[in-house]
Amino acid sequence: MKRLPYLSxxxxxxAVVLVGLVQFQSLPTTAAPAPDSxxxxxxxxxxxxxxxxxxxxxxxxxxxxxxxxYQSIGSGGGIRQLLSGTVDFxxxxxxxxxxxxxxxxxxxxxxxxxxxAVVPSYNIPGLSKELDFTPDVLADIFLGKxxxxxxxxxxxxxxxxxxxxxDIVVVHRSDASGTSFVWTDYLSKVSPEWESKVGRxxxxxxxxxxxxxxxxxxxxxVKQTPGAIGYIELLYALQNGVAFxxxxxxxxxxxxxxxxxxxxAATGFEKTIPADFRISITNAPGKAxxxxxxxxxxxxxxTFADAKKKQVVKNFLTWMLNDGQKDAEPLSYARLPxxxxxxxxxxxxxxx
Amino acid sequence: xxxxPIPTGRAAVNRxxxxxxxGLRSGDTFAHLFTLLxxxxxxxxxxxxxxQLYINSALPRHKxxxxxxxxxxxxxxxxxxxxxxxxxxxxxxxxxxxxxAVPMGVGAAIFLSELAPPRISNAMTFVIELLAAVPSVIYxxxxxxxxxxFLRQYGEPFLKRILGFLPLFQGPAYGxxxxxxxxxxxxxxxxFIISVSRDVLMAVPVEQREAALAxxxxxxxxxxxxxxxxxxxxxxxxxxxxxxxxxxxxxAVTMVIGGTPAxxxxxxxxxxxxxxxxxxxFAEATGDLYIQTxxxxxxVLFALTIVINGLARVFIISTTKKGSGH
Numbered sequence: 001m002k003r004l005p006y007l008s009x010x011x012x013x014x015a016v017v018l019v020g021l022v023q024f025q026s027l028p029t030t031a032a033p034a035p036d037s038x039x040x041x042x043x044x045x046x047x048x049x050x051x052x053x054x055x056x057x058x059x060x061x062x063x064x065x066x067x068x069x070y071q072s073i074g075s076g077g078g079i080r081q082l083l084s085g086t087v088d089f090x091x092x093x094x095x096x097x098x099x100x101x102x103x104x105x106x107x108x109x110x111x112x113x114x115x116x117a118v119v120p121s122y123n124i125p126g127l128s129k130e131l132d133f134t135p136d137v138l139a140d141i142f143l144g145k146x147x148x149x150x151x152x153x154x155x156x157x158x159x160x161x162x163x164x165x166x167d168i169v170v171v172h173r174s175d176a177s178g179t180s181f182v183w184t185d186y187l188s189k190v191s192p193e194w195e196s197k198v199g200r201x202x203x204x205x206x207x208x209x210x211x212x213x214x215x216x217x218x219x220x221x222v223k224q225t226p227g228a229i230g231y232i233e234l235l236y237a238l239q240n241g242v243a244f245x246x247x248x249x250x251x252x253x254x255x256x257x258x259x260x261x262x263x264x265a266a267t268g269f270e271k272t273i274p275a276d277f278r279i280s281i282t283n284a285p286g287k288a289x290x291x292x293x294x295x296x297x298x299x300x301x302x303t304f305a306d307a308k309k310k311q312v313v314k315n316f317l318t319w320m321l322n323d324g325q326k327d328a329e330p331l332s333y334a335r336l337p338x339x340x341x342x343x344x345x346x347x348x349x350x351x352x
Numbered sequence: 353x354x355x356x357p358i359p360t361g362r363a364a365v366n367r368x369x370x371x372x373x374x375g376l377r378s379g380d381t382f383a384h385l386f387t388l389l390x391x392x393x394x395x396x397x398x399x400x401x402x403x404q405l406y407i408n409s410a411l412p413r414h415k416x417x418x419x420x421x422x423x424x425x426x427x428x429x430x431x432x433x434x435x436x437x438x439x440x441x442x443x444x445x446x447x448x449x450x451x452x453a454v455p456m457g458v459g460a461a462i463f464l465s466e467l468a469p470p471r472i473s474n475a476m477t478f479v480i481e482l483l484a485a486v487p488s489v490i491y492x493x494x495x496x497x498x499x500x501x502f503l504r505q506y507g508e509p510f511l512k513r514i515l516g517f518l519p520l521f522q523g524p525a526y527g528x529x530x531x532x533x534x535x536x537x538x539x540x541x542x543x544f545i546i547s548v549s550r551d552v553l554m555a556v557p558v559e560q561r562e563a564a565l566a567x568x569x570x571x572x573x574x575x576x577x578x579x580x581x582x583x584x585x586x587x588x589x590x591x592x593x594x595x596x597x598x599x600x601x602x603x604a605v606t607m608v609i610g611g612t613p614a615x616x617x618x619x620x621x622x623x624x625x626x627x628x629x630x631x632x633x634f635a636e637a638t639g640d641l642y643i644q645t646x647x648x649x650x651x652v653l654f655a656l657t658i659v660i661n662g663l664a665r666v667f668i669i670s671t672t673k674k675g676s677g678h
Contacts, residue, residue, distance in 0.1 A: 073635055074635035074636040075636055076636040076637045076638040079638060097638075172611075174610075174611020174628075174632050175635075175636065176428070176635070176637055178636070199429035199430070201428050202428070202636050202637070203633055203636075204428060204429050205425065205427035205429065205430075210528055210610045210622045211611020211612050211632075212528075213606050213611065221528065224501055224527060225504070225526060
């Protein structure tokens with residue numbers, strides 16, 4: 001009898017430790033490179049990390065003498081490391097600002113790689129139908145001006161839905177994030193009040209709501225809190241089966257984000273994308289365009305001291321824009337429109 | 353190389369080598385140099401840390417001055433930053449953690465050292481030491497999946513019903529917030545308090561207990577009136593160790609505190625702590641002012657820890673002077 005509590009406590013303790021071990025399992029190990037091999041180091045955005053990891057690993061399988069390492073330390077960190085010259089290339093969800101480009105020692109090119117989207121996820125128990133959001137409603141909810149789910153403004157675009165009279169709990173990201181940038185950039189475009197009061201950035205002074213860390217934190221809070229609404233990456237929502245609503249685009253069509261409607265948003269902007277690809281594609285024109293999308297970029301310097309590295313970068317970009325794009329959909333990323341790919345292939349020649 | 357020489361023939365030959373080598377060999381000089389180096393390196397790291405934090409936060413220090421400490425806005429878009437909500441959140445969650453953890457931890461330590469049968473005591477001590485080694489992200493997950501839903505559904509509505517007349521327990525029950533942050537911290541620091549306090553209590557000389565019992569004290573009287581006061585300073589030390597951990601704890605708090613830089617009287621309201629906001633926003637932060645402000649927050653946390661540790665020291669000294677056990 002006396003052994004039992006001891007045994008169970010030890011078992012419990014062991015279980016706790018095992019959980020800890022599972023959390024910190026297998027760090028990626030890198031094989032020692034061959035003598036004449038080329039090693040590239042990059043750092044930046046975490047959003048495209050899964051597909052970058054696949055690309056770099058696949059590319060290494062095709063060319064065993066080439067190894068590309070990528071650390072997903074965040075867009076801001078990627079830009080900082082690129083500017084300080086500690087990495088060969090950077091990666092960012094938001095394009096670099098003019099000021100940042102001015103700080104760079106060499107010209108830096110933006111190469112869009114895939115597209116991401118942000119979706120509104122909510123938790124209203126017993127709702128009969130999926131919700132439709134107009135841009136004004138989203139802005140007013142996040143401004144705190146709409147605080148009940150049965151607000152007439154919400155009801156107007158959701159005829160016949162049994163909206164409850166419960167409080168809306170707004171959930172946003174507490175960490176600085178490209179996802180927040182896309183979301184606040186969109187709200188700034190559709191709501192002058194949002195633009196003047198809050199503005200767009202990777203982190204803002206939120207008028208209302210709770211903060212969750214990462215997509216998983218926001219999703220967790222939304223799932224746990226009745227009456228909550230939060231914004232998360234489409235990639236995360238698709239892979240984890242999180243429910244989300246439709247959003248009205250600039251052509252007046254309510255669209256549920258999917259990979260096709262995200263690619264369509266980039267196509268919608270095709271004519272207006274500037275030569276350096278630095279553009280926000282939120283609130284895109286076109287009936288088929290989902291309005292809350294963005295490119296994610298590789299940031300490549302135009303000059304490399306090492307000629308070998310330069311050639312590897314050029315070859316990799318060409319491969320990524322052709323074969324690599326096929327990896328996008330299986331990993332829930334939206335691929336680039338053909339027109340953008342064609343323009344990027346031309347830009348590769350600028351790398352000297 | 354630096355072992356204690358055994359006087360064999362070979363060692364005798366070695367003795368004839370130079371004085372320095374002999375000094376090193378005998379261990380004294382070597383030990384002196386080595387330990388001095390260890391102590392100096394700690395000092396060096398501290399100085400380097402403060403220096404780096406200081407020079408890398410020049411922009412916000414010049415822009416906001418001491419107003420930074422009382423500013424309440426956190427607006428990365430317009431570059432307007434204030435630290436007060438974070439200082440507030442850090443202090444409140446840590447205070448809450450101690451409020452819960454100290455009685456629990458000291459109580460458990462007394463039970464384990466004085467009252468429990470050795471078998472149970474040893475088994476539980478083993479588990480407690482395991483708990484002290486669990487990474488904080490695990491406590492954060494525990495917070496998200498168990499504590500937060502529990503607080504939202506049962507804990508906070510219950511507190512509101514019983515103590516709702518106090519501003520501390522008003523407002524909507526989100527689950528996440530200051531209360532959740534403080535409770536997760538409490539769970540995290542309890543093992544420290546128990547483990548250190550138990551060791552201190554066990555170290556109280558058995559004569560102290562025997563003397564008390566011989567004078568006719570009951571078991572509990574001897575524990576509470578003699579053993580605990582005798583071990584008081586050690587127990588205090590365990591509490592301040594826990595406070596230091598609570599002030600700087602990052603991951604677990606970040607996951608449950610609600611990530612909102614606001615000052616609210618209610619413990620149910622979401623808040624933010626200094627360590628949490630640095631962890632949350634540093635990786636992605638762009639722009640010199642934003643990054644340097646986060647670094648300045650690190651400086652503020654450092655200063656806060658020093659002030660609190662200083663106060664703790666003063667407190668210990670003042671209680672020792674009028675103390676009974678010594």
